[in-house]
Amino acid sequence: MKCNVKLDPWKIILDHYDEHEVEIAESLFSIGNGCLGQRANFEENYSGRTLRGSYIAGVYYPDKTRVGWWKNGYPEYFAKVLNSTNWIGINVTIDDEILDLAKCTILNYYHELDMKNGVLTRNVKCRLQNDKEIELNAIRFISMAQKEVGAVRYSIKPLNFDGNITFESYLDGNVVNSDSNYDEIFWNRIDEKSYENEGYVMMETKKLPFMVCSYLTSVLTVNSEKVDSKPNVIEKDKFVSDIYSIDVKKGEVAQVEKFVATTSNRYSENTELLKKTKTISNKACEAGFDALLEAHINVWSKTWNTCDITIDGDVAAQQGIRFNIFQLMQTYTGDDSRLNIGPKGFTGEKYGGSTYWDTEAYCIPFYLSTCNNEVARNLLVYRHNQLDKAIENAEKLGFTDGAALYPMVTMNGEECHNEWEITFEEIHRNGAIAYAVDFYERYTGDFQYVVEKGIDVIVGISRFWAQRVNFSKAKNQYVMLGVTGPNEYENNVNNNWYTNKIATWTLKYTLRCLKKIKEEYADYYNTVIERLNFKNEEFEKWNHIVENMYFPYDEELGVFLQQDNFLDKEILPVKDLNKSNLPLNQKWSWDRILRSCYIKQADVLQGIYFFEDEYDMETIKKNFNFYEPITVHESSLSPCVHNILASKIDNADKAYEMYLRTSRLDLDNYNNDSEDGCHITSMAGTWLSIVQGFAGMRVRHNHIEFNPTLPDNWNGYNFKILYRGNNLQVSVTKEGTDISILEGNDTIDVVIKGESYKLVNSNPIKIQ
Incomplete structure (x- = not known):
C-alpha cells in the first residue's frame, strides 16, 4: 500500500x-x-x-x-x-x-x-x-x-x-x-x-x-x-x-x-x-x-x-529529488573511512545495513559533485583498507597470487551474504569497485590516489578476472561460466554480457594505469611493481583476454544478449502482464521468475550506461528498445539507468516516467516494501537521473560535458555541482541553458551540446 x-x-x-x-x-x-x-x-x-x-x-x-x-x-x-x-x-x-x-x-x-x-x-x-x-x-x-x-x-x-x-x-x-x-x-x-x-x-x-x-x-x-x-x-x-x-x-x-x-x-x-x-x-x-x-x-x-536541485513546475518531482538528497546527506557524511552506505541507511534493518556495490556504481558520483573530494575519497579508502580481506575471500574460493574478490555484502571486508547465487556468482561487484576508482580519477584529476592506493585494488581485481575466465576451445575465446548479473532474476548463467564486459574493461583500465605510472610517475613504478609482485606474463595474459573475450550477441536483432541462450525464452513485454502479477518477487515462485524473460534490472543497459562512449546511438537505441519493455524495475537501482539512457536517445516520455519512479520509489511505495526502510543507495540514482539524465552531464579526463533536455511539463531546473575546486551552477529552462561558476577561479573546459567553451568566473555561458 x-x-x-x-x-x-x-x-x-x-x-x-x-x-x-x-x-x-x-x-x-x-x-x-x-x-x-x-x-x-x-x-x-x-x-x-x-x-x-x-x-x-x-x-x-x-x-x-x-x-x-x-x-x-x-x-x-x-x-x-x-x-x-x-x-x-x-x-x-x-x-x-x-x-x-x-x-x-x-x-x-x-x-x-x-x-x-x-x-x-x-x-x-x-x-x-x-x-x-x-x-x-x-x-x-x-x-x-x-x-x-x-x-x-x-x-x-x-x-x-x-x-x-x-x-x-x-x-x-x-x-x-x-x-x-x-x-x-x-x-x-x-x-x-x-x-x-x-x-x-x-x-x-x-x-x-x-x-x-x-x-x-x-x-x-x-x-x-x-x-x-x-x-x-x-x-x-x-x-x-x-x-x-x-x-x-x-x-x-x-x-x-x-x-x-x-x-x-x-x-x-x-x-x-x-x-x-x-x-x-x-x-x-x-x-x-x-x-x-x-x-x-x-x-x-x-x-x-551545494547539493540542492530546484525544479520549476512539478511539485511531485521537486519533493522527490529533495527527499532523496536529504536521505543521502543524513546517511553518510564522509568523516570516517571505516563507514559506508547501507542500502537502507538508518531507516531499517533489511539487507543488514552493510556495504554493497551500490556505493561504487551510484553513490560516489553523487558525493563527488555535492561534497568536498575527501568524502568520496574515503569511500575508496574504505575498499583499499579491506583489500587483504578481499584477497582472503578469493582464496576461500580457490583463487591465488593476490587475486581479490570483494564481498557482495560486508561490514569489515569479510563476505557475509547468505545466498549462494549471490555470494559465489554475483561477481560483477568487483568491476564496480574498479569503475569507481576510474570515475574518481576522471572527476578530480587525482591520479596520485591511483598511484598510492587505487592501483593495488584494481590489480587485485584484475588478477581475479584473469583467473575467473577460462578459454573455450569450442568458441576459441575466453568465457565466464556460472555467474549472476545485476539482474538477479537469472542465476548461474554462462557469459553474462555485463559481467564479461566489466571484467574486460577492468583489465584494460588496469593496464592503462600501470602504463601511465611507468611513463609519468617513474619514481613510483618500481615500488608499485615490487609491492604487487607483478610479473610480465600478467601483462601478456591480460592483453590476450581483452583481445579474445566472448560477448553474446544476436545479429538479427542487433543487440547484446544478456547471457547465452537468452532468446530461448519467450519474450513478452511487461505491459501484457496483468498488474495483479506485480511485483513478481512477491507474487511468483522463484522457478517461474527464472524461466521468464522478465528482468529485475537490465544488465546490458547497465554496461552501456557505464561505457556508452564505446557505442553509437543506433546500438544504444536497439538495446534500450529491446530490454526496457521486459524490465520490471523490481530493483531500486534500475529506473535511474533507464532514465539516463532514455534521455540519451531522446525518449522523453520514458525518461520522465523513470525519473518519477526512482525519485518517488519510497514516497509512493512502488515496490510495496517501504515499510522496512527506504532505498538509500538507489537515491543517488535519482540525482544521477537529473544531472546525468536530463542535463546529460559526462565527465572526461580534461573537460566536463552537458547535453541538456527539459521534460515537457517542467518550466526548468537548476542544480549545483562541485568540480575541481569550483562550485558550478547549471540552469536549464525553456529559453536555454546557463552555466556559471559561483565560487572558484579556474578556467574550465566545458562542452555543451557538442560545442566547446571556456567557462570562467566572470563570464557565464548562455546557450539558447
Missing part, C-alpha cells in the same frame, strides 16, 4: 492517521546525521504495528548464517545492523490512562519532516478512552552540528479537563531486531544508572566488543517555566527512567525535553564513554533545545547550498 503524503517542495507531510501506514511513515520520516539514525517511531507507547529502530553507524552483529546445507567458501555469518538503545521514549499517563494512539480517537493528525532543516514534528489532537481530549506536540532532531546528540521536545496540553499528567523519560536497551534468525538478543548489559533528571545505559554487543553508551538529561516545564519537582527514579536491567508527575489545568502545556548523547568505543576508549556522553548530554541541556536546533539548521543550510 501507499503512505499518502502531501505534495510539498520541502516537506514530507502526513495529515491523517492510518494504522496501516504507520510503518511506512516510520521509514519515510527517518532522521540521522551519519553517526546516528532513528526511524520515526512515536515517542509514547504504541500498541499498533511498528518497527522500532535506533541505529549507530558501524556497530553490527555477526548473526549466524541460517541455511540447511553448507558449501566451502560459504560465509559464516550475516552482518546485522543493530537496533540500539531506544533513546526517544516518553511514556505518558493521563489520569491513570496510558496514552496510546492505537486506542485513541484521533481528532486531528499532522506529521511533518522538514527536509530543509532536518526536523521532525508531530501534532496530534485525540480523545482518550476516558473521554479526555489532549493536544500532543513533538519535535525531534539528530544534530548535524554535534554528532553524538539527539534531542526531543515533547508536550501535552489538556483540552477539556484539569488533571494529572505523568511523563516517563527513559532509555531502554532491551531492544530486538525484527530480522534476527533465531530471535536472539544481541546486547549484553554493562551498566546502567538513573539519577534525578539524568541517567545512562551502557551495553556491549555479543560476539564483537562494540560498547555503546547513551546518556540522558531531561527537563520538565509547564507553560515554558522549569518545574523543580523531583522525579521518581527507575533503574533496572538496561533501562533507566525519570518519572515526572504534574497537575495541570485545561489549556496549560506540560513539556519534557530530552537531550541524549550516544557514542561507541569506535570513537572513545571504553573507560571514557560514560564521561564523554555525560559531558555532552549535560552541555546540550545547558545550551538549550533552541540553541542546539539553530546550530543543526545552520549545518543543513550549508549542506543544501
Whole structure:
C-alpha cells in the first residue's frame, strides 16, 4: 500500500492517521546525521504495528548464517545492523490512562519532516478512552552540528479537563531486531544508572566488543517555566527512567525535553564513554533545545547550498529529488573511512545495513559533485583498507597470487551474504569497485590516489578476472561460466554480457594505469611493481583476454544478449502482464521468475550506461528498445539507468516516467516494501537521473560535458555541482541553458551540446 503524503517542495507531510501506514511513515520520516539514525517511531507507547529502530553507524552483529546445507567458501555469518538503545521514549499517563494512539480517537493528525532543516514534528489532537481530549506536540532532531546528540521536545496540553499528567523519560536497551534468525538478543548489559533528571545505559554487543553508551538529561516545564519537582527514579536491567508527575489545568502545556548523547568505543576508549556522553548530554541541556536546533539548521543550510536541485513546475518531482538528497546527506557524511552506505541507511534493518556495490556504481558520483573530494575519497579508502580481506575471500574460493574478490555484502571486508547465487556468482561487484576508482580519477584529476592506493585494488581485481575466465576451445575465446548479473532474476548463467564486459574493461583500465605510472610517475613504478609482485606474463595474459573475450550477441536483432541462450525464452513485454502479477518477487515462485524473460534490472543497459562512449546511438537505441519493455524495475537501482539512457536517445516520455519512479520509489511505495526502510543507495540514482539524465552531464579526463533536455511539463531546473575546486551552477529552462561558476577561479573546459567553451568566473555561458 501507499503512505499518502502531501505534495510539498520541502516537506514530507502526513495529515491523517492510518494504522496501516504507520510503518511506512516510520521509514519515510527517518532522521540521522551519519553517526546516528532513528526511524520515526512515536515517542509514547504504541500498541499498533511498528518497527522500532535506533541505529549507530558501524556497530553490527555477526548473526549466524541460517541455511540447511553448507558449501566451502560459504560465509559464516550475516552482518546485522543493530537496533540500539531506544533513546526517544516518553511514556505518558493521563489520569491513570496510558496514552496510546492505537486506542485513541484521533481528532486531528499532522506529521511533518522538514527536509530543509532536518526536523521532525508531530501534532496530534485525540480523545482518550476516558473521554479526555489532549493536544500532543513533538519535535525531534539528530544534530548535524554535534554528532553524538539527539534531542526531543515533547508536550501535552489538556483540552477539556484539569488533571494529572505523568511523563516517563527513559532509555531502554532491551531492544530486538525484527530480522534476527533465531530471535536472539544481541546486547549484553554493562551498566546502567538513573539519577534525578539524568541517567545512562551502557551495553556491549555479543560476539564483537562494540560498547555503546547513551546518556540522558531531561527537563520538565509547564507553560515554558522549569518545574523543580523531583522525579521518581527507575533503574533496572538496561533501562533507566525519570518519572515526572504534574497537575495541570485545561489549556496549560506540560513539556519534557530530552537531550541524549550516544557514542561507541569506535570513537572513545571504553573507560571514557560514560564521561564523554555525560559531558555532552549535560552541555546540550545547558545550551538549550533552541540553541542546539539553530546550530543543526545552520549545518543543513550549508549542506543544501551545494547539493540542492530546484525544479520549476512539478511539485511531485521537486519533493522527490529533495527527499532523496536529504536521505543521502543524513546517511553518510564522509568523516570516517571505516563507514559506508547501507542500502537502507538508518531507516531499517533489511539487507543488514552493510556495504554493497551500490556505493561504487551510484553513490560516489553523487558525493563527488555535492561534497568536498575527501568524502568520496574515503569511500575508496574504505575498499583499499579491506583489500587483504578481499584477497582472503578469493582464496576461500580457490583463487591465488593476490587475486581479490570483494564481498557482495560486508561490514569489515569479510563476505557475509547468505545466498549462494549471490555470494559465489554475483561477481560483477568487483568491476564496480574498479569503475569507481576510474570515475574518481576522471572527476578530480587525482591520479596520485591511483598511484598510492587505487592501483593495488584494481590489480587485485584484475588478477581475479584473469583467473575467473577460462578459454573455450569450442568458441576459441575466453568465457565466464556460472555467474549472476545485476539482474538477479537469472542465476548461474554462462557469459553474462555485463559481467564479461566489466571484467574486460577492468583489465584494460588496469593496464592503462600501470602504463601511465611507468611513463609519468617513474619514481613510483618500481615500488608499485615490487609491492604487487607483478610479473610480465600478467601483462601478456591480460592483453590476450581483452583481445579474445566472448560477448553474446544476436545479429538479427542487433543487440547484446544478456547471457547465452537468452532468446530461448519467450519474450513478452511487461505491459501484457496483468498488474495483479506485480511485483513478481512477491507474487511468483522463484522457478517461474527464472524461466521468464522478465528482468529485475537490465544488465546490458547497465554496461552501456557505464561505457556508452564505446557505442553509437543506433546500438544504444536497439538495446534500450529491446530490454526496457521486459524490465520490471523490481530493483531500486534500475529506473535511474533507464532514465539516463532514455534521455540519451531522446525518449522523453520514458525518461520522465523513470525519473518519477526512482525519485518517488519510497514516497509512493512502488515496490510495496517501504515499510522496512527506504532505498538509500538507489537515491543517488535519482540525482544521477537529473544531472546525468536530463542535463546529460559526462565527465572526461580534461573537460566536463552537458547535453541538456527539459521534460515537457517542467518550466526548468537548476542544480549545483562541485568540480575541481569550483562550485558550478547549471540552469536549464525553456529559453536555454546557463552555466556559471559561483565560487572558484579556474578556467574550465566545458562542452555543451557538442560545442566547446571556456567557462570562467566572470563570464557565464548562455546557450539558447
